[in-house]
Structures are given as structure tokens and as C-alpha cells.
Amino acid sequence: xxxxxxxxxxxxFNSIRFxxxxxxxxxxxxxxxxxxxxxxxxxxxxxxxxxxxxxVFLALFTAYYQNxxxxxxxxxxxxxxxxxxxxxxxINSERSGGTMSRILSQPVYRDSVFNGKFxxxxxxxxxxxxxxxxxxxxxxxxxxxxxxxxxxxxRLFIYLVITVIYGAFWMALAMLFSVIFKRAAGSLLIPIAxxxxxxFFWVMLGLGPAIANALVPAGSESTLExxxxxxxxxxxxxxxxxxxxxxxxxxxxxxxxxxxxxIITVAQAEYMIQxxxxxxxxxxxxxxxxxxxxxxxxxxxxxxxxxFMKQEIRAT
Amino acid sequence: MADxxxxxTKGLTKNYGKVTVxxxxxxxVKEREVFxxxxxxxAGKTTTILMMLGLTEPVSGTVRVFGFDSTREPIKVKRIxxxxxxxxxxxxxxxxxxxxxxxxxxxxxxxxxxxxxxDKVLEMVGLTKERDMLTGKFSRGxxxxxxxxxxxxxxxxxxxxxxxxxxLDPQGINQLLDLIAGLPGMGTTVLLSxxxxxxxxxxxxxxxxxxxxxxxxxxxxxxxGREAMAGGRFVIEVxxxxxxxxxxxxxxxxxxxxKVEADGNTLKISTNSDLRSQISKAVVNSNALxxxxxxxxxxxxxxxxxxxxxxxx
Numbered sequence: 001x002x003x004x005x006x007x008x009x010x011x012x013f014n015s016i017r018f019x020x021x022x023x024x025x026x027x028x029x030x031x032x033x034x035x036x037x038x039x040x041x042x043x044x045x046x047x048x049x050x051x052x053x054x055x056v057f058l059a060l061f062t063a064y065y066q067n068x069x070x071x072x073x074x075x076x077x078x079x080x081x082x083x084x085x086x087x088x089x090x091i092n093s094e095r096s097g098g099t100m101s102r103i104l105s106q107p108v109y110r111d112s113v114f115n116g117k118f119x120x121x122x123x124x125x126x127x128x129x130x131x132x133x134x135x136x137x138x139x140x141x142x143x144x145x146x147x148x149x150x151x152x153x154x155r156l157f158i159y160l161v162i163t164v165i166y167g168a169f170w171m172a173l174a175m176l177f178s179v180i181f182k183r184a185a186g187s188l189l190i191p192i193a194x195x196x197x198x199x200f201f202w203v204m205l206g207l208g209p210a211i212a213n214a215l216v217p218a219g220s221e222s223t224l225e226x227x228x229x230x231x232x233x234x235x236x237x238x239x240x241x242x243x244x245x246x247x248x249x250x251x252x253x254x255x256x257x258x259x260x261x262x263i264i265t266v267a268q269a270e271y272m273i274q275x276x277x278x279x280x281x282x283x284x285x286x287x288x289x290x291x292x293x294x295x296x297x298x299x300x301x302x303x304x305x306x307x308f309m310k311q312e313i314r315a316t
Numbered sequence: 317m318a319d320x321x322x323x324x325t326k327g328l329t330k331n332y333g334k335v336t337v338x339x340x341x342x343x344x345v346k347e348r349e350v351f352x353x354x355x356x357x358x359a360g361k362t363t364t365i366l367m368m369l370g371l372t373e374p375v376s377g378t379v380r381v382f383g384f385d386s387t388r389e390p391i392k393v394k395r396i397x398x399x400x401x402x403x404x405x406x407x408x409x410x411x412x413x414x415x416x417x418x419x420x421x422x423x424x425x426x427x428x429x430x431x432x433x434x435d436k437v438l439e440m441v442g443l444t445k446e447r448d449m450l451t452g453k454f455s456r457g458x459x460x461x462x463x464x465x466x467x468x469x470x471x472x473x474x475x476x477x478x479x480x481x482x483x484l485d486p487q488g489i490n491q492l493l494d495l496i497a498g499l500p501g502m503g504t505t506v507l508l509s510x511x512x513x514x515x516x517x518x519x520x521x522x523x524x525x526x527x528x529x530x531x532x533x534x535x536x537x538x539x540x541g542r543e544a545m546a547g548g549r550f551v552i553e554v555x556x557x558x559x560x561x562x563x564x565x566x567x568x569x570x571x572x573x574x575k576v577e578a579d580g581n582t583l584k585i586s587t588n589s590d591l592r593s594q595i596s597k598a599v600v601n602s603n604a605l606x607x608x609x610x611x612x613x614x615x616x617x618x619x620x621x622x623x624x625x626x627x628x629x
Contacts, residue, residue, distance in 0.1 A: 003421040014409065098405020102466065105369055105399035106422040107391045313371045314362070 004108070004116030005123075012086065012124045021082050022128060028078050029132045032061070032071025033139050039065030040144065055276060057148035058155060058254050060140035061133075071136055072159075072250055075129065076243065079163055080199070082128060083170030084191045086121040089184040090114075090175045091308065096182070101313045110309055118168075118175065118301070125167045129160055151279055158283070159253050165293050166246045170195065172300035179304045179311070198241040208237035208244075224265075231263045242296055249289040252282050261285055320382065322347045322474050322505040323368060327377035330363050330529075337363045339529035340377065345507055345522075348500045352516035353509040354620060355526035361509045362402065364526070365476055368507075369399055381474060395423070397474040398467035402482070404459060408452030412443060412462055415451055416469050423470045430469075437465040440495065456483040464492065475499065476507045481515055493519050513617055525623050532623045540619055549574065550590055551612040554583045557605035566602050570594050581607070 012018050036059075043063040044056060064070040091114070094100040103113060133156060141147065148156070170191065177187035201207045218230035238244045248261055256276035264272070277285070323345040330338040338360040345351040355361050366372040368379050370390025379386040381393045406415045413434055420430035438444050441461040446454070451462065460483050467475055477496070481489045497519045499506050510516050516523060517537060524534040533540060556563065564576045567585060573595070575586040585595060592609060599606050 003418070006421070007418050011407075011409065097407070098401065098403050099407060100405075101371065101399075101401045102404060102406075102419070102463075103422065104371060105394055105397075105401070106419060106470075107395040107424075108422050109391065312366070314366070 001108075001112035001116045001119075004103075004113055005120045008117050008120035009123060012120060017085060018124070021085055024078055025082070025128050025132050026135075028074035029071060029135045031068060031074055032132075032136050033143075035065045035068040035070055036060050036063045036136070036140055037065075037143060038068065039063045055149075055152060055256050056144065056146040057137075057140070057152045058256070060136060060144070061156070061159075062251075062254050071132070072254060075132065075163060076166075076246060076250070077199070079125070079129065079167040080170040080195050080243070081192075082125060083121070083167040084174040084188070084195065086124060087117075087171035087174035088178055088188040088191060090117045090121075091178040092182055092184055092187055093178075095313075096184075104313050111305060114175070114305065114308060118171065121171045122164060122168055125171070126160070126164050129163050129167070133160055154279060155253050155256070155282070159250055162246070162249050162253070162286075162290060162293070165290065165297065166242070169242055169293055169297040169300065172297045172304070176300045176304040176307075179308045195243075199243045202241040203238060203244050203247075208240060209234040212237040228263055228265075235261075235263070239292075242293060245289045245292050249286040249293075252277075252286045256282060320347045321345065321380070322349075322382060323351075323507065324380045325364075325368075325377065326380075328364070328367060328374050328379055329376045330360075330367060330372065330374050337529050338367070338374070341526075341529065341531055343524050343531050343534050345505060347505055348503060349521040350496060350500060350506040350508060350519050352520035352523040353507060353526060354511060354513070354516060354523055356511065359526040360529040361526055362478055365399070365478055365507070365509060368476065369394060369397065395470075396472055397476060398470055398472035399476045400463045400467045400478060400480055402478045404463035404466070406451035406454070406459060406462065406466075408450065411448050411450055412438065412454070412465075413447045415462070416466060419466055420469055425470070433469050433471070437468040440468060441465045442491065457485060457488050460484055461488065461492070464495065472504065474505045474507065476509075478509045479511075480508065481510065481512055489515065513620055525620060527623065533619070537619075538613075540614075549586045549588055552585045552587060552590075552592060552595060552609065553612055554585060554595065554599065554609045555581055555607040556583065556599070557581070557607050559583070560602075560604060563599065563602055563604050566598055567595060570598050584612075 040059050040063040042065075043059050061072050062070045064073070091100075094103065094113075104110060137148070137156070173194065174187065174191040177190050178184070181187040181190075197207075212233035213230065216226065216230045216233045218226045222230075239248075251258055252261065256279075258277075321344045323343075325341050325343055328338055328341040329336065341360075341364060353361050353364070363372060367374050368381060368386050370386045370393060373387055381397055384392045384396075386393045406412075407418070410418070416434045416437070417430055420433060425433065434447075435444070438447050441464050443458065443461055443465065446458065451459065454462065460480065464477075464480065467477075480496075481492060484492060493515055496506055496508065500521075506519075508516060508520060520537065522534070522536040523540070525532050554567075559578065559581055564578055564583060567573055567576050567583065570591060571594070572587050572589055572591050573585055574588060577584040585591075587595075590611065592611060596606060596609055599609075
């Protein structure tokens with residue numbers, strides 16, 4: 001497995017694909033930095049962080065300026081694409097290149113081929129995302145001159161881990177289709193289509209909430225009970241999307257002043273105190289999200305495994 | 317078992333849906349021999365090979381490679397067996413040497429050892445000059461030769477070659493056949509799947525002909541020829557300058573001669589053993605003019621066509 005991982009890593013780093021993806025990530029961090037430069041003051045004032053909690057450094061990653069999205073938003077868009085790009089031809093390219101039967105006639109287990117590729121992809125993604133975060137952190141530090149506290153550092157690290165898990169899910173999905181489809185075109189397009197559905201249609205264009213509305217209709221004249229039910233249903237449907245899960249998770253992590261993820265009525269909100277959650281509390285809120293993302297990857301992984309193990313490896 | 321068998325199959329069966337590709341196949345390959353697996357396209361040769369390596373699971377029956385069950389212990393089998401698929405592929409973005417080093421790495425061969433072996437096998441297949449070239453730029457024949465090197469690098473006890481000569485030029489074929497012929501001397505057993513009869517005949521000690529998933533005949537080439545074509549007899553052809561009718565009768569009287577057929581100047585004599593000296597003596601004693609005399613050798617073509625025809629009927 002290590003041999004395969006080494007080779008795959010070397011392949012990734014030498015490929016044009018990697019270069020393109022890295023440029024994409026660099027552009028994202030550039031955008032993020034610009035957004036920070038323009039908008040960090042406004043963001044901090046809005047969240048009252050300056051006066052109350054002191055999570056200044058984290059704002060580097062969540063600050064936005066008018067139409068320029070924060071770094072976390074760009075990463076949420078780019079990481080799935082990176083994951084899909086790293087995984088979509090993992091198995092079928094070996095098959096069409098005739099190298100699969102050559103590798104599998106060596107004394108290696110089939111799953112180590114799969115695992116080696118997956119591991120190499122995760123390492124590549126970790127390096128990419130880690131570089132981005134360090135880049136922004138470094139430049140941001142120069143810009144704002146406020147060093148991160150230990151808690152901020154831990155939160156950032158967990159954010160890195162969750163982002164890698166999120167990317168790993170998309171890679172596992174792409175690899176699943178690379179096992180099913182003989183051609184790389186199919187295994188590229190279908191994960192991208194799934195991503196588009198769950199990211200743009202489901203969350204951004206509100207397909208998920210729309211379905212919830214249809215199931216539990218609620219208007220301004222309905223009872224509070226129905227309205228809450230409607231809102232909860234909307235949230236449930238939104239959470240079918242891995243992108244939404246990820247989004248909720250990182251917001252809780254990087255914006256400690258945000259309260260839980262449930263429904264809060266206006267009456268309740270009035271009594272809320274604007275102080276940040278502790279790290280443990282934040283983690284507790286997002287724990288189901290993280291578990292959800294991991295199990296999604298595990299499901300993709302499991303299905304790919306079963307199909308791949310049963311497949312016949314013919315040279316032609 | 318005193319004699320170790322390199323490959324042994326028992327009742328090996330594989331079907332795809334309702335089509336039975338390999339049908340209760342029983343055969344064995346002895347250690348240090350070159351065994352030719354022959355058969356028309358679709359006879360089940362490649363499927364049989366895949367089952368030997370555990371790349372496909374048989375429906376029933378077993379394959380054993382040096383005593384290891386290929387279905388249950390594929391890793392142990394793959395450690396001692398090298399396989400060259402029909403259309404071998406390499407990573408186009410790696411050089412010949414890197415491709416081989418990767419395979420060595422998969423076989424847990426140490427760095428230093430793998431460097432040595434790479435140089436050695438590349439020299440064996442004549443690719444020393446091209447070792448730092450990207451395999452994406454290799455021609456079909458070069459890839460095929462690199463494939464052989466790829467198999468040799470792990471120094472296997474058993475080498476399985478699936479149509480190794482396809483895509484090679486005549487010179488390349490000759491080199492490859494010489495290489496294969498030399499392998500048993502190094503302690504390696506070779507299983508050669510092919511439908512190039514001439515090549516198989518040149519290097520193989522014994523052959524098996526597959527047709528529709530069944531082994532129609534198996535054994536050493538010269539023995540097979542006699543058994544198949546002449547019912548176990550020897551056929552001696554005698555050419556006479558001016559044939560006389562009574563000569564046939566004289567030859568018939570030689571002990572061991574079973575049948576004499578005259579065909580123009582040639583007499584075809586069936587015997588139960590090699591009676592060339594006795595027959596020549598009889599011919600010369602009868603004052604006939606002997607032009608030439610030879611023991612008829614059956615080519616693989618004859619055997620192949622006969623069995624292939626039979627199994628089609």
C-alpha cells in the first residue's frame with residue numbers, strides 16, 4: 001500500500017492537474033485576503049468580537065467585503081472540485097491504460113490499491129488546504145498584527161481536518177464512480193452533477209427548503225407551532241446536502257459567537273447573551289455534522305470496495 | 317507427490333451467465349518446462365490464466381500453483397508467478413526504469429537490489445538504451461519487451477505469458493523465443509498462451525489444446541503427433557527412383573511394418589517403431605534405387621487442425 005501511495009503522490013505532484021488545482025487554491029486565498037483587507041473591520045464590529053470575545057484572528061477566514069466572499073466560502077466551493085478531480089479517474093484510468101492487471105498480478109491486495117490512492121489523495125488535499133490556510137494566516141498576521149490565541153489555533157486546525165474530511169467525501173464519491181464507469185468522462189461528470197445539485201440547487205437556489213415548504217406549508221398567519229415545524233423541516237432537508245453540513249460545521253467553528261444550529265424565535269433571541277461558545281461546546285454542536293460527513297465517505301468507500309473486489313480484471 | 321507440479325487444475329469451471337467459458341478443466345504443468353496453451357480465440361485461455369492468478373474466481377474446481385490455491389491464497393501465488401497480460405500497459409508519465417522500479421517496490425524488493433535487477437532485465441530484453449525514456453513514447457513492440465522485463469524483475473518461479481509475441485517484428489519474436497527457451501535452464505517454468513503454432517512448437521516442451529473451455533489434448537509435442545495422426549505409429553516415407561510393384565510386398569514382409577501405401581515415387585510405410593535401418597536394408601537388397609528416406613514428423617499444425625476440427629464437429 002505504501003508503494004502505491006508513494007507512486008500516486010509522485011504522480012499527483014508532477015501532474016498538470018495538480019498545478020491547475022493549486023493555482024485555483026492560490027486564487028481563492030488571494031480573494032480571501034482581499035476580502036479580509038477590505039472587510040475585516042466591519043466584520044469584527046458586527047460580531048462585537050473586538051469588544052467582547054477577542055476572536056480577531058479567526059475573522060481572517062470569515063471576513064467578507066460586499067460581493068467578495070470570505071476564504072471559507074471559496075474553499076467550500078473549491079474543495080469538492082479538488083476532491084473530484086483527484087479521484088474521478090483513480091480506477092478506470094488504470095483499467096483503460098492496461099496497468100490494472102499488471103499491478104494486480106503483483107503480490108498486493110486489491111484494497112491496498114484503492115487505499116493507497118485514497119490516502120495519496122488525502123495527503124495531497126491536506127497539503128493544498130493547509131498551504132492555503134497558512135498563506136492567509138501568514139499574510140493576515142502581517143496585515144492585522146494580532147497573533148492567534150491557542151484556542152483560535154486549535155479551531156483552525158479542526159477546520160482543516162473537517163475540510164479535508166469534506167474533500168475526502170467528494171473524492172470517495174468520485175472514486176466510487178471511477179469503479180463503476182469504464183470511461184473517465186462518466187465518472188467525472190456524475191460526481192460534478194451531484195455536487196451541483198447539492199450545492200447550487202439544493203442549498204443556494206433553495207430546492208431543499210422548497211420541498212420542505214410543500215410538505216409542511218406555513219405562512220405568516222399560521223400558528224407558531226406550524227412555523228417552527230416548517231423551519232425545522234427546512235433545516236432537515238438542507239442538511240441532506242453535504243455542502244450544507246460542512247457549511248454549518250465551519251461556521252460554528254470559526255465564528256464562535258454563533259449560537260447553536262437549531263431554531264431560535266425572536267422572543268428567545270432577545271434574551272441571548274453575545275458571548276462566544278467554548279471550544280468544547282462548539283465541537284459538541286458540530287459533532288453530528290462531522291460524523292455525518294465521515295459516514296458519507298465511509299458509505300461511498302464501502303460500496304466502491306464491494307464492487308471493486310468483485311470486478312474481474314481483464315487486460316482488454 | 318515427488319514431482320512438484322507448477323500448475324495443477326482440477327475440475328476448473330467458469331461461466332459468464334449461461335455461457336460456460338472454462339468447462340471442468342483438468343491439466344497440469346510440470347516444473348521447469350515450457351507449456352504451450354493453445355486454442356482458437358474465445359477458447360478460454362485468458363480466463364484460465366486469470367483464475368490461476370486469482371484475478372477471477374472460478375465457479376467450481378481448483379487451481380494450484382506450486383501447491384498454493386489461487387483462489388484462497390492469491391498473494392502467495394502472485395509472489396512466485398509473473399504474468400504478462402495480452403495488452404500490457406505502463407504509466408506513460410514514467411520512464412521505463414521507473415515503471416520497473418515501481419513493480420519491484422510492490423514486490424518488496426529493496427532499493428539497491430531493484431536497481432541491479434532493473435539493469436539486468438532491461439539488458440535481457442534489449443532496452444538498456446531506452447531505459448530513461450518515457451514509456452508513453454514506446455512503440456508497441458518496445459512495450460511488449462518492457463512487459464517481459466516487468467515479469468522477469470521479480471524473478472518468478474512461474475512465468476505466464478498471454479500472447480507475448482503479438483505486435484513484435486520477426487526479429488523481436490526470435491529474440492523473445494530464445495529468451496523463453498532459456499528460462500527453464502534458470503529454473504523457471506513458463507506457461508505460454510498463444511495461437512501462433514509455429515512459435516509454440518519452437519519453444520514448448522508440451523502443449524495443451526483448449527477448445528470451448530475443454531482440454532482436447534495434452535502432452536509432449538512429438539508424442540502427441542504420433543498418437544494423434546497415426547494412432548501411435550511411426551510413418552516413414554521412402555522415395556525410390558524407379559519404383560517397382562513388388563517392392564511394396566518386400567517391405568511388407570519386414571517385421572513390424574503394418575501398412576504400405578504407394579504414391580507415385582514415394583512409399584508411405586506405417587510401422588510400430590523406428591524401422592528405418594531395416595527398411596533401407598530391404599530396399600537396397602531388392603536392388604531398387606533409394607533416393608531418400610525420412611521419418612515423418614507431425615507439425616503442430618496437423619495436430620491442431622485435427623483436434624480443432626474434431627471439436628467443432
